[in-house]
Amino acid sequence: MTVQEKSWKEIPPAGICWKPSTEYLTGDWKTYKPIMDSEKCTRCTLCVIFCPDGAIHWNPGKEDIEFDYDFCKGCGICANECPTKAIEMKLE
Amino acid sequence: MESVAKQKLLALNGDEAVAYAAKQSDVDVAAAYPVTPQTIIVERFSEYVANGEVDTEFVCVESEHSAMTACITASATGARTFTATAAPGLALMHEMLYVASGCRAPVVMTVVNRALSAPINIHCDHSDSMSERDSGWIQIYAENSQEAYDSMIQAFRIAENPEILLPVMVCLDGFTLSHALENVHVLSDDIAKKFVGTRQFPRVTAHEGKDASFRLDPENPISIGPIAFPNYYFEIKRQQEEAMKNAPKIIQQVHEEYAQISGRHYGNGLLDAYCLEDAEIAIICLGSTAGTVKTVVNELRAEGVKAGLLRIRSFRPLPVEGIVKALEKVRAVAVMDRSLSFGGHGGPVFHEVHHALYDTPVHPYIVNYIYGLGGRDTSPSHIRKIYEDLQGILQTQRVEDPVRYVRLRG
Amino acid sequence: MFSEWKFTAKDIAEKADLFMSGHRACAGCAAATVMRLVLKAVRGPIIATSATGCMEVVSSIYPYTSWATPWIHTAFENVAANASGIEAALKILKKKGRIKQQRIDVIAFAGDGGTYDIGIQALSGAVERGHDFLYVLYDNEAYMNTGIQRSGGTPHGASTTTSPAGTVIPGKVQYKKPIADIMVAHDMPYVATASPHYWRDLITKARKGIEVDGPAFLHTFAPCPRGWRSDPSKSIEISRIAVETCIFPLWEAINGEYQLSAPSKVIALRPERKKPVREYLKMQGRFRHLFTPKFEKIIDEIQQLTDKRWQRLLKKCGIV
Known part of the structure; x- marks a missing residue:
C-alpha cells in the first residue's frame, strides 16, 4: 500500500499526481462483505450504478455482476438497494 | 537587429x-x-x-x-x-x-x-x-x-x-x-x-504512466493541484x-x-548600477525613485562626491552575489524602502541587503530610509540629504539610528 | 436544445469510470456516487475541476489521483472561476488551432460550503459572464471535510459541530438557502436538482447541463453517513425519501421555466404519496434531538417549511 517515497528531483513539477488511485486498495476498510446470490440476482445492475466506490462491475462478456473486493469498503448500499435482496452483507 | x-x-x-x-x-x-x-x-x-x-x-x-x-x-x-x-x-x-x-x-x-x-x-x-x-x-x-x-x-x-x-x-x-x-x-x-x-x-509522466504534455489535455490526462501530506509537500516546495x-x-x-x-539594457537585467564602480557612498532602491537618485548622483559627481546608485530590478529572485559584488568598494550604503515591515528591523529591502552583506569580509556602513509611503513625494533635495547623511556616517564612523524616515513630520 | 440520448442501466454500468476506484471517500458516501454518475453523462472529452472539499481531497491524495480525465484544483471559493479560465482558454486555443479536439466540455464540482457560502461570488460572476460549463453541487449539507460544521446549505434543526444541539438551542436555527432558485434568478439556461436514487434522472440532467450552451447548474443531493449520523447502507435510500417527503423535490428550470421532474411530479399529482418529513428525519442522528419532547415542535416547523416551499415550487411549475 505504501509507495517508495521519492526525492524532489524525481517527482514531476507542480504536484502532478503520478499514481492512479486504482493502485491504492481501499478493500481493507470493510468489516462486512457483500455476497451475491447468483440465483436471486436479475442482473439489473443497480448495485453497479449506486456503488460509491465503483467496486461492482458489469461484465458484458459474462453478462454478470462482479464484486471487486480490492475496493469495496463494505458500506452495504448494494445490499440495501438490491430489488430482489440478492446481496447479503456478511462479517469478513 | x-x-x-x-x-x-x-x-x-x-x-x-x-x-x-x-x-x-x-x-x-x-x-x-x-x-x-x-x-x-x-x-x-x-x-x-x-x-x-x-x-x-x-x-x-x-x-x-x-x-x-x-x-x-x-x-x-x-x-x-x-x-x-x-x-x-x-x-x-x-x-x-x-x-x-x-x-x-x-x-x-x-x-x-x-x-x-x-x-x-x-x-x-x-x-x-x-x-x-x-x-x-x-x-x-x-x-x-x-x-x-x-x-x-x-x-x-x-x-x-x-x-x-x-x-x-x-x-x-x-x-x-x-x-x-x-x-x-x-x-x-x-x-x-x-x-x-x-x-x-x-513533458511529464502522468499517473497513467504516459508521457504527457504539462497541460490539461484529454489525450493525456494529468491531475494538478492535489492534496500533499507532510511526506511530499516539502519536496514540491x-x-x-x-x-x-x-x-x-x-x-x-x-x-x-x-x-x-x-538596443536597451537595464544593467545586467538583475541589477542596474549607476556610477557605482568607484563610489564611496551609494543608495540602493527600486522603481522610479532611481530616476530621482540619478539626477542627484549627477549633481554630486559634478561636485566631486563619489556617489553611486544600485537599483534592484529583480527583487525575486534576489541577486545576492551581484549585490555583494556591486557594493564591494562602497563604504556607506543607504537602502531605501518604500514600505514598512512592521516590527521588523527596517524595511524588506534593507533586510535583504543587510543579510546579503553579512558574510562579506568587509561591510560597508548600512542605513535604512523608509520613504514615500502612501504616495508622499521624494524630491532630489531629500535624496541629497541621504547622501549627506552617508558622508556624515563616514566621518563619524558610526550609524546612530539605522532606520530613518524621509519627510516624516516629527 | 438537447440531444435524444437514450441509455440503459447496462450502458451506464459498462461505461468506464472517470472518477476511479481507490478514492478515499467514507464508506457509503453518496457524493462519490454522484461524482461517478455525473461523469457517466459525458458526451466526449472533458476537463474537470474541483473546489476544495470532500470530493477533491478523497480523489487527489498525492501522489494518487482518481481522475481519469484532466483535472485541476486550486482553492475553495473559486471553482467557478477555475471553470471560467479553462473555458476561456479552450475557446481561444481552439480558435488559434492549438488544440486538436473539436469540443471539450468543462465540469466543475463543489460541495455546499464551496457553493452556498464561500464560492457564491465566483459562481455568480461566472454565470453572469455566461461561460459554457456545468457546475455540479454535491450537497451534503455541511462542511464535512473539516468535521461537520454548518453551512448555508445545512437544514433547519440539524446538529453540526458549529450548530450543535444544546440544551437551549436545537441545532441550526436558520433555514437552508434556496441555492438552486438563486441560480435560476441569474436567468441562466439550465438549472436542475437531482438525487442519486433517481440515477436516470440525475444522469439525464447532467447530460443536459453539459449539452446546453452557456452555464448550467446541477444541485445534487448527497447524503453523508459520517455527518448525518446515518447508516452507510441507507445513503441512497435517504436520497429517495428526501424526494418522497418533498424535502428535496426534483425539478429543472430550462431558460427560467420551472418544471417538475417525474419523481416529484408523481407526488404533485397524487398528494397522498407525499410522506411526512418525520420519516426522513428519523433516519439521521443529526436530527435525533428533535425526537425529544423539548424540541419536538421543530419537526412541525420543518414540516411547515417543507410544505410551504413545496407549494411555492408547484406554483412555479404551474401546478396549483
Missing part, C-alpha cells in the same frame, strides 16, 4: 505602455478586474479586444481573486495568460498567488504599486508587492514606463521557460509611472511577437525554490536577447 531609430516612439503613460506590450505578446487569456491605478491597463486592453486588435479571450471577472484563479486554470489548460492589479486587488489575490507558483502556472501580472489600506490610499508605495515577496513569484521592478513595456515583453519568455515555469510580476510605481506620459519606444508587432514566441510545454535558482540566468539571457533587438 532592429535599431532604436526604427522603433515607433509613442507618448504613453505607464499603464498604456503595459497594455501595449500585452497587446503585442500574443496573450491567449487575460482576466482582470479594475483597480486604481491599474485601471487604464484593463481599459486599454478591453479596447484592443473590442477593436479586434488582439486575439485574446478577455475575461472581465468579478474580483481579483477570480482574475488570478482564471489565469491559473487558463494557463494550466495551455494558454498564455496576463492580468494586472494593484494593492487591494493584489492582497485579495494573496491566496491564489501561492497557488499560481505552486501549480507552476507561468502567469504574467503587472502590479501597479499602491499603498495598502487602512487608511485607504490610492497612491504609490511598495507595501503591496513587498507583502507578496515570498509567494513564489518572480518580481521585476521597472524604473520608467519604457522599462515597464520592455519588462512585460521579456516576462512571458522568462515565466514560460521550462527551467522556470513560475509566474512573473512586473511592478511599476502607481501614478508616478502609471499615469505620467512618457516617450516610449515600441517594437513593431511582428518583432515583438516573434520575440515572445509560442508557449512550449515540458523545494522544486519551486530550484526554479527560482534557475531564474537569474534566464532573466539575464532574455534581457540580453531583448537588448539585441531593442
